[in-house]
Amino acid sequence: MTDVFLNRFADTPLRIGTRTSTLAKIQANHVADMITKFAPGIPIEIVPTQVSADLWPGDLAEIGGKGAFSKEIDSALTSGRIDIAVHCVKDVPGDVPLAEGTAFGAYLERDDVHDIVVTRDGVALSDLPAGSLIGTSSVRRRAQLSIHRPDLRTERIRGNVDTRLTKLDEDGKYAALILARTSLSRLGILDRHHEILPLEFHTTGEDVSMVPPVGAGVIGIQARQSDAPVMRLLDELNHVPTARHVLAERTMLHMLRGHCNSPIAGHACTTADGKMSLFGMVFNRDGSAFVRSHAWGEHTDPATLGARVAADLLHQGARNLITATRK
Structure with a gap:
């Protein structure tokens, strides 16, 4: 297989497409x-x-949702200007297909x-005074924060992680940011004080929990299906347990037909006895x-597990919650 791959790129480099942010690179x-x-x-x-979403300061729905x-990058891949594309799977929409x-x-x-809370001075989220402004662009985070701390205000903050941290430190507008812990890890700045929010959902009156988004913490590598040497290479790089977890989560997301303003959370993992667990939630805007x-379910059939959880959520009224967030 290696010889085939080397022959494919004997006269041209393998071109990896990515966004322009420091984290993406x-x-x-x-x-x-x-x-x-x-x-x-x-x-x-x-x-x-450079992608549209990184230049747009407003609501992503106005420019096509997460597909922005x-x-x-999809255009560069399908036209042959790049050979593979690297994505954060959490940013890949579940309501539209991948590029043909x-x-x-x-x-x-x-x-x-995990999601984390970052402040300038290390104050815990539970100790922030009522009315404090929290910066986050995630409707999922805003909904879950509102369940536990409805007295806090939230405001959309766009930009790359390092840009957001600069805003927190320099303009004094925000009391805290909610970010993905893996982003700080990949940027090499985990030494900055932060509070880790628990994943397990619980009800009002306890510490804030934050169920993660579908695809959290996963890097996905996309390629043209017709490029057999590259697809064979990617199969060698694929982490099978993660792929199974992502399939369960994204099957759920696809069946829910959520959009970029839908507060949806979902997390799959393998339990100690070898079973696959999938937890899913759908919120309205304010939680x-x-x-x-x-x-x-069985770890060998993640799609069925994802479909079961989606069907249960829809039976409980998830469609009405999702439809309401389109307004």
């Missing part, structure tokens, strides 16, 4: 390092692409899925109404 270089270990000597070129994170003729050939082993489902 770190992730692309991580993929490049993995490929180099598998096929030493292969020429690799990182191709950063990838449409320019492409597929995810590999999911890398999942990183930390005052929600439905939740938790089921277990």
